[in-house]
Each structure stands twice: as structure tokens, then as C-alpha cells.
Amino acid sequence: MSTLVIIILTIIILLALFLPFFIHTVEQQLEAFLFILGIIAVTTISAWSWHLIGDALIEPVKISLAVLIIGLLFKKFRKHITVFIEYLENKIGLKRTIMVLVGSLGFLSSIITAIVAALILCEIASTLRLTKRDTVHVLVMGCFAIGFGAVLTPIGEPLSTIVIGKLSGEPHYAGFFYLLKLLWYLVIPGVCFFAYRASITKDEQIKTHQRMETDSTKDIIVRAAKVYLFIMALVFFGHGLTPLAEISIMKLPLAALYWANSISAILDNATLAAAEIVPSMTNTQIEFLLMGLIISGGFLIPGNIPNIICASKFKIKSKEWAKQALPVGLACMLFYFIVLEILPK
Secondary structure (H helix, E strand, O other): OOHHHHHHHHHHHHHHHHHHHHOHHHHHOHHHHHHHHHHHHHHHOOOOOHHHHHHHHHHHHHHHHHHHHHHHHHHHOHHHHHHHHHHHHHHHOHHHHHHHHHHHHHHHHHHHOHHHHHHHHHHHHHHOOOOHHHHHHHHHHHHHHHHHHHHHOOOOOHHHHHHHHHOOOOOOOOOOOHHHHHHHHHHHHHHHHHHHHHOOOOOOOHHHOOOOOOOOHHHHHHHHHHHHHHHHHHHHHHHHHHHHHHHOHHHOOHHHHHHHHHHHHOOOHHHHHHHHOOOOOOHHHHHHHHHHHHHHOOOOHHHOHHHHHHHHHHOOOHHHHHHHHHHHHHHHHHHHHHHHHHOOO
């Protein structure tokens, strides 16, 4: 890969990281912005193919349909959800209700998938009497919890599916419960922590705020279309930047690779896992790589599908998301780095 190509791809990464924070139009049209960057990245490395275009058209279909169908179902059964949440609030209080629901979704995401868990999280948040600031806080912490929990089985999210597929042969012979056995002692405390963090709301007069109005059918369709464009953009974006990741991130020592994987804040963590995970790695190396990818996936909106779904429904801006996610996310990265370093190798 030529120096010019490396420079262009590096500029693309920097633009994706910083422009949404400084240019209002880019922030409002984040899906289109990433789509354009993805096209430029693929063009830069001359990687256009009918296979890639097919993947970009097909891959978002399931997620977008899930957003559409579940959105319509929740619209129909919104009253039942509201009654259930009010029952929990009356029994255990609002803060404990948030903690229980977020924690439950975090663990269930490995079974019902991260996408469905994120959609349920959106509906729960929309029925709570929270300020905008507290709503963003609950959603961000909830997406962290879902990102942690979904990795435990290969049906939870694409990251775990790819890892199981790459390690299914010698010497790991990874089966359905491989990641659960490998990461349970790291993931379970993480889900519990983020469930607890979600319950720490700042506004005392929460009950004075009104619940969100129910989305119209048009709103639900538009949101599904935006998610479709977002996923398509990430397919192009990830494919275009993979060569740069392979010649830079892949050659780093394990500890440096853990921190370098923070790039999954804007680059799909499944793409990075596909490039980084090889069967010759030890379980310790796999733990390092996966935890770096899982945690940093919650840093920014493009980092994970649940982030995208929640930000799209609640019109959360990049700065709002980062303000809530980066402090706790970076602290979590540091904590897990120390834990992994001191554990017996």
C-alpha cells in the first residue's frame, strides 16, 4: 500500500472521529457523512466489487427490518409496556427499575441479540419520566451493558459470530459456549456495573417530566431507513479501512493492540476482530483483543449497532453521546487493562 493511500485513509479516520463534534451539519447527517467517507475509502484502495456492493445492500436488511417490525409492535403494545414499567416503579422505585431492566437486557442480549435488546431499551427509555440528559445517560450505559452481554454467545452479535467461526478449529475448537467460558468473569461484572451506572440519574425531580409521545408509523419507517443507510456506510467504511488496520494495528504488541482497538469507536468491531483474531493466539491474547473491542465499541455512536439504533430514535448528538460514554468508557478500559495485565498468563 502506497504512502499516499495510507495518508488518505488516515485522514478519513480523523475526519470520522472529529468532524461530527465540530460541524453541526455533519452531526445532523452522520449517516450520509459516513457513507461518503466509506465510498472514498473503498475507492482509495481500489476495492470495488459486485460482492462488496451486494454485502452493502444485503447486510443492513435484517437489522433494518428488525427496527421496523419491532418498532411497529411496540407502537401497538405501548400501553402494556407502560403499565409494566409503572408496576416496577411502584414496587422497587425508578432507579432500581432502571438497574434491573438494563441488567436484564445486558444478559439477555446474548440470546435475543444485541439488536432486539437495543430496541427494547429504546422503548423502555421512552416510557420513563426522564429528562433528556438522563435519558441519554441511561441509553449510553444500557448500550455498554448490551455490548458486553451480547459477546457471550455467537448469536448475540456479529463480533462473537466471527470469533467463534475463526476459532472453531485447532487448537481452540470453539463451540457455542466458548466465549461464555472464556469471558464470563470479565463480562458479568461489566454488565452489572453498567446497569448500576444507568440507575444513577442526576435530576431529582424526575417525576415532573412527561413521557415521550408515541412514534408515528412514518417516524418508525424513517428511522429504519436511516439505520439501513448507517449499516451500509459502515460496510463500506470498514472494508475501505481494513488494509490500514492490517498493516498498522496488527503489528503492535498485545498491550498496545488493546488500546489501539479503541478505533472500534468508529470502525465496526466485527471487522477488526476478523482482521486480528487468528487460531494461533492464546486465550489470554484473545481476552485482551476482545475486551478492548467490546469496551471501545460504546465510546461513540458508530461504534456499535445498539448505539446507532438508540441515537437514531432519540436524536442523540455525537457530543451528547461522547460526553456520557468517554469518561466511564476510558476508565473501564484502564480498569480492564490492569486486571488483564495482573492476571496469570
